[in-house]
Amino acid sequence: MPEITLGDLSLGNCVLSERVTHLRDVYFESMPEICGERPRLITRFSKNHGFFNGQPISILNKAKMYRRVLEEREAIVSHTRGVGRDMRPFPFEDRQLFAGSTTSKLKGVPLYPEFLALTLWPELWTMSRRESNPFYITEDDVKTLNFDVFPHWLENNILELGRKRYYEQNLQKYGRKKYDPEIKLMQRLVFFLASKPECISHTIPDFSKAVKLGLRAVIDEAREKEATAPDPARKEFYAAVREVLEGIIGYSRNLAAEAERLASLENDSGRKQELLDIAVVHRQVPEFPARSFREALTTVWICWTAVHLENPNIGLSLGRLDQILYDNYRRDIDQGRLTVADAIELICCLWLKIGDHVPAVPEASEQLFGGTGSNQAITLGGVDRDGNDAVNDLTYVMLRATELMKLRDPNLNARYYSGVNSQEYLRRLCEVNLETGATPALHNDRAVIKALTSKGETMEQARDYGVIGCVEPGSNGRFYGHTAAILLNLTSVLELALFNGRHRHTGMDLLISKETGDPRTFTSFEQFIGALEEQIRWIADHSTDLNNFFGKIHQDFYPTPILSSLFEGPMEKGRDLIDGGAAVNSSAATISGLADVADSLSAIEKVVFDDKVVSFEELLEALERNFEGYEALQALLINPEKTPKYGNEDPKADANVRRLVETLDRVFGEKENYRGGKYRVGYWTMTNHAGFGRLMQAMPNGRKARENFTSGITPVSGVTPSLTKALNSVALQPASCLASGVALNLKYTPEQDREKMLENFADTVEGYFDDDGGRSDGGMEIQFNIVTHKTLVDAVGNPDPKMLVRVSGYTAYFKDLNPQMQKEIIDRTEYLLSTGKMVTFEPFPLPTKR
C-alpha cells in the first residue's frame, strides 16, 4: 500500500504554468480540422497491395500496412498553426512537452474509411459551415477524399462488406434476392443502434509492458514465440506483432530526428534545450524501458497514437494510469529529479495531447451523438489486485491536473472502496466535482467487483478494473468487451408489447417482431409482462445475431495487431483480439429508457389492473392521442403520489425495475458472441436517450410524445422529491445484472456553505455506496452536474465555450450539445444537498424543429 506523502491533498499551491495556460487557451480557441493523412496513406497501401478485392485480409498484411503508415506519417514535434472558430488559421508557438500527434492537425478529426467515414462525403463542401459542431477542411483535403480515398471504399468498408455477405447468405437461406431483415431493423434506428459498422474500440490497452520493459523486449518475446509456434496462424500473429511494434518505434525515432532538426535551427536556448530533451526521450522510449516519469508518460502517449491509427477514436480508454505510472513518478520524486509542480505540468500537457482529436460525427448523427468527445476514460484510485488501498500521490496529482484543466477529454473516473480508501480521498473526489462542476464520475469498487466476478472474472482481474468509454468497467488491459456493441431502445420493446409486435413509428400495418397478443385482451398484469419478455427475447436474438455477424466481418477484414500487441492474452495465445485472444472476452448491450419503461409498467399495473381506473383500450387510446382529451389521466399517471415511480422507495415500482434488469441480464447473458464470450448489459446512454426520445410517441407513464427519456439508470426527472429515496431505489438493483456499467446522473445546486456542502456530498456518496451490511450491493456508479437550473437555461442563449457538463457517461461542453440534449440536462432533477429535497422549476420548452 503506497504511503501518501503529500501534505495538502488538494495541492492548492499548484497552479497552471504559463506554458499550459497558453496551450489550453489555444486548445479552446481552435476548431477541429478534418485530417486527410490517415485515409490517404491507408488507401494508397490498400490499393497497391490488393486489399480491395473482397478477400479477407491477413493480420500480417494489416501489420505491414500500419508499419508503413507509422513510418511515413508526418512526425510533428510542434504545431505551427491552428484554425480559429472564425475559420481563419492562426500561428502560434507550440511549446508542448510531448511530441507526436494523433493526426497531422492541432485538433484533428481522424477519418477511418474502413468504417463510416463515407457518411461525411455529402457534406465535404459544407461541414465547415454546419450548425452543429462544424469541422474545418481544406480544399485540398476535400479533393483528396473525394477523388483518391472515398471511391475505393465504396464496396470495401465494413458496413458494405457485411451487407453484401448478408445478402448472399440470405439468398442461399431464403432464396430471396436482397432480403435483409436484420439490416433493415438496424437501419430503422428506432429499435437499436448497432456499432460494429462503426468500430469496436471500447477497451483499455495494457501499457505496463511497454513502460517497464520497452517494445524491443516485446519484439524479442514475439520472435521467440514465433520460432516455437506450433502452427502457421500463430507464427503469422507473432510476425505481425513484430511488424507493428517496429512501426511504433520507427515513428518515435522520426520524432526524435525531427526534434533534433528543429533544435539545430532554434535560436532560443531554452526552447533548443526543450527540443533536445524531447529527442533524448524519443531515442529511449517506447523502444526501451522508461527511465523517468516523463519517459513513462511518453511511452503511453506514443502507444496511444498508434492504437488510434488502427482503432477509431470512440471509447478507447487509458485505464489506471495512476497505478501504471506510479513507480516512475515515485522514483523521480524520491531522487529529486521531479517536483509535484513539474508532474502536474506534464500531466496537463498529456491531457491536452489526449484531447488532440475529436470523432468524425456526420451532421445527421449529431442528434444522437452530438457533443461527444472521444470518451477516453482514465481511472484513478480504488484497490489493487490484492484488495489493498491503491490510492497514491499520483492519484492526487492527476486529480489536481483535472481540476485545473476542466477538459472534456480525458473522461476522468475515480474508484472508491468504502472502508479501504480513506475518507479524505472521497472528500477530495467530491471537491474536484464541486470545482469542475462535472467530473470525476465515482465508482463503487465493492459493487463493481461483485458484478465482474459474477460474470466469471477472477477476483484479481475484477479488482484491477478500469473504466472504459463512459462508465463501463472491465479488467484493465485484458478485457475485450465491445461495451457499446448494441445500443438498445427499451421503450421500443415496450411499444412492440403494447401494439402486438408493431410500432407506431414504423406504422401500425407493418409487423416488426412477433405477435405477442393484443393487450386489450389481457386479464392480468403478468400476461402483459409475459408479452414484454417475449419481445425482449426477440430483440435480443436479432441484435446479437447481427452483432455476431458483423463480428465475423471484422475477423475477416479488420484484424488488430497494434491493439493485440499491447494487451494481456493475445501474446500468450498467439491469437488476435478479434479472434478471442484477450484474457477476458464479452460484448454488451446498453439500454436506453429503463426508468421510463419501468414506470410505464408500474402505471399499467396500478391504473389498469389493480385499481381499474381505465381499461387497456382506453389507455392505448390516450397514448394514441398524446393524452389530448385525457389530461386527467395524464395527471394521474405522472403524479408520484398516485402512480408508483422508480426512485421513491416504492416496493412495486422498484420491483418492476428489478424485474427488467434481471430479465435483460438473463436474456442477453445466455447469448454467446463471436469471440467465445458472453453478453453483458449496461445502463448508460450517452445522448441516445434524448435522440430516441424525439422519435417516440406518448407512453403509459404519462410521458408525452417527443419528450426526452431519462438517462442511464437514473429515475425519471421531476418525480423523485427525496434524494435519499432516489439513491436507495437505485442502490437496490443487483450489481450482477449491471456488469457493463451504469450512469446515475444527479444534479446538485451549488451552495454558499461550501464546507457543509462538501460534507453532505461525501456522506451522500458513502450512503449510496453502502451495501447495508450485505443486504444489497450498494449503488454502482454516480456522476454529477453541480449547477443550477438557471445557469443552464442562461447558457442556452449565452453559451460559455468552456462550460463542462456530465451527459450520461461522458463529459461534454454544454454548447456542443444538440437542443434536445441541452433540455434533458436542464430538466434533470436538481437537489439541494443541505435539505436532500428536490428543487422545483418549470420544464424547459421542447425545442422546435429547426
Add this chain to the structure above:
Amino acid sequence: MASRIRRTLLNIIPSISERAGQWALQRFSGGLVGQLGDRLTDKFLEFLLYGMDLGFCLSRDYRRNIKDFRGSYVFRTANQSVAASVTFANEDMQVQTKPVEDWDCRITFENAAALRRFLFSGNQDILNSLLANEVEVEGNLNYIYRFGFLAKDLGRRLGVV
C-alpha cells in the same frame, strides 16, 4: 435529357474554357435553382437529374467526380408515380424514366420535398428523413453518400449550397 448530339455540342464548351462551361451551367440550370429555392414541385427529381447531366457535359471539373465510377440507382416514390433510374459508366450518366431491376442503391421517397430535404438540407434533416420514414434506402448505402456529394457539389457550383 440531353441527346447525343446535344451532349457532343455541350462538351465543346468546357474544352474551350472551364469558366465558360460554368457560366453555361448556371445559365441553363435556372429550373433546378428554383426547385432548390422556393419553387419546389413534383418535378424536382427530373430537374435535379437534368442539372447533373448538364453539369457533367459542361464542366470537366464536375465530370471528374464520376471518373471510373460505375453504379446504378433507382429513385422512386412508394406508389411509383415518380420513378427514374440513373446509371453512371464511362464518365457519363444515363437516365431512364422507369426503374431498372439491377440496381446498386434504391431510394424510395415520400415526395419531392422529402427527397430535397434528404439530399440538400443544410441542417440535420437527413436523419430526420430516415427517422420519419420519408426516405428509405436499400442496397449499398455508400452509393447514396456519393450521390449526395454529386448533388451538393452541383448545388455549390450553382451557388445554392
